[in-house]
Amino acid sequence: MRRPPRRPARLRRPALTIRTRLTLTYAALFTVGGTFLLFALTFAFYRAIFRPMAPDQIPSRFDPDHDHFVDLSDQIRSAATEHLLRDAFLLLxxxxxxxxxxxxxxxxxxLRPIAAITAAARRAGQATLHERLALTGPADELKELGDTFDAMLERLDTAFAAQRRFIANASHELRTPLAVTRTATEVTLAKPHPTQAQWRAMAHDVARATDRAQHLIDSLLVLARSEQRLADVVDDDLADITAEALDRVAAEARDRGLQxxxxxxxxxxxxxxxxxxxxxxxxxxxAVKxxxxxxxxxVTTRTVTHPQDADHPGARAELVVANDGPPLDPATLDRFLEPFHRGDHTRLSAAQGAGLGLSIVAAVTTAHHGRLTLTARPRGGLTATVVLPRSNRPAG
Structure with a gap:
């Protein structure tokens, strides 16, 4: 079956705006309603003036000019009907x-709110994400659309701000091991006759700085990977995963006398x-650090069920890690989930790590449609609770 040839671009009808379509709709509806009303009134008027007289109104005797008056009356009524119809059409x-x-x-x-939303969307950029529409008026669909657009701008503003902080912190963290490597190398090369011990000390410094940079890069890659769609979903047990992780930290815990x-x-x-x-x-x-x-x-793992939780209905796997420590301000716990945050300091020594541990935990939990909650313990320390739904297979 052959398709009809497409019209050239210059012959296509221009798209009508919403305002034009609404106007044409209003006019069409009024025209249809007005036309119906016009014909209904004309029919009623015509029927009223041409209705035959009742028998008791007909005179018993006719004068010689009766037929003449009847004909003249018919002409007057016809002219009145024509004038009424013509004037009604003009008024319509x-x-x-x-x-x-x-x-x-x-x-x-x-449609003025939609025009405001369109203008704001065209202006939207990193420099204007702080602007808000703040539409006023009744709580109708347009007001809801404006509020939704404001909420979207707020989320974008927050995301861009977090991205800028992340890039700045990542740049600083990556610059530190590079600076250590450069300094160790330049100091050693500046000596006229470096000894074997000095070369070895420089090699150890470069190796430590390289390990730190490699660990930071690996952490950044895990953080980026965890924010993507889940792949390679398999069945497992959170208790087994936790037991293997405990084996890896057991030696450090013993060395520090932790229970x-x-x-x-x-x-x-x-x-x-x-x-x-x-x-x-x-x-x-x-927790150990x-x-x-x-x-x-x-450390506790278990299966919990909270039917009243609409976000995570059904059975879920739960991991709770509680550790002793100094008292914490509950108002500042959310900052612990930010990348490169290390308690009261954002940048400490290499021994403290890159400050991405809890950020990675939060990102992985979110990718599995779960929830990470941090709670300050009354006697000091922190309790971290990870709740993961039983099923995380992608739909379809």
């Missing part, structure tokens, strides 16, 4: 034109095994 055209102009004005008034209290009940779930292992390891490493000597770290 006038009212249709007036209604079209009024509809054009009303449509413009009604590990564990209660690992089965908590089956579906997810990306690599990301989950990294998240659990980061959470436990963070910031627990004072001879303190206690408590």
């Amino acid at each position: 055209l006038l009212v249709v034109a007036a209604s079209a102009l009024l509809g054009w004005w009303v449509a413009g008034r009604m 590990l209290e564990t209660s690992l009940d089965p908590a089956p779930l579906e997810g990306n095994l690599g990301l989950l292992e990294i998240a659990v390891a980061n959470l436990l490493t963070n 910031y627990t004072p000597a001879a303190g206690t770290v408590r």
Whole structure:
């Protein structure tokens, strides 16, 4: 079957704006209604004036001019009907034109918020994301659209601000090991006759700086990977993942005299095994690192069910890590989830890490449609709770 040839671009009809379509709709509806009313009134008027007289109104005797008066009366009524119909049509055209102009004005008034939203969308950029429409008026669909647009701008503004902070912090963190490497190399090369021990010391400094840079890059890659759509989803148990992570931090905990209290009940779930292992390891490493000597770290896994939770209905796998430590301000706990944040300091020594541990845990949890909650303990320290839905397979 042959398709009809497409019209040249110059012959295509221009697209009508919403304001024009609303105006034409108003005018068409008024025209249809007015035409129906016009014919109905004309029919009623015609029927009234041409209705035959009642028998009791007909005279018993006719004068010689009776037929002449009847004919003249018919002519008058016909002329009156014609004039009525003509004048009614002229008035209808006038009212249709007036209604079209009024509809054009009303449509413009009604669509003014959309024009404001369009102008704001065209101006939207990193320098103007702080602007808000703040539409006023009744709580109708246009007001809801404006509020939704403002909420979107606020989310974008927050995301861009976080991205700028992330880039600045990442640049600083990557610059530090490079600066250490450059300094160690230049100091050694500046000596006229460096000894073997000095070359070895420089090599150790470069190796430590390289390891730090490599760890930071790996963490950034994990953070970026966890923010993408989940792939390689498999069945596993959060208790088994946690037990393997505990084996890796057990030696450091013993060296610092920490006590590990564990209660690992089965908590089956579906997810990306690599990301989950990294998240659990980061959470436990963070707890061991910031627990004072001879303190206690408590680790619990279990399956929980909260039917009243609309965001995560059904059975879920839960991991709770609680560690001793100094008192924390609950109002500042959200900052711990920001990249490169290390407690009261944003940049410390290399031994403190890159400050991406909890950021990675939060990103992995979000990618699995779960939730990470930080709670300040009354006697000091922190409790981190990870809740993950049992199923995380992509739809379809």
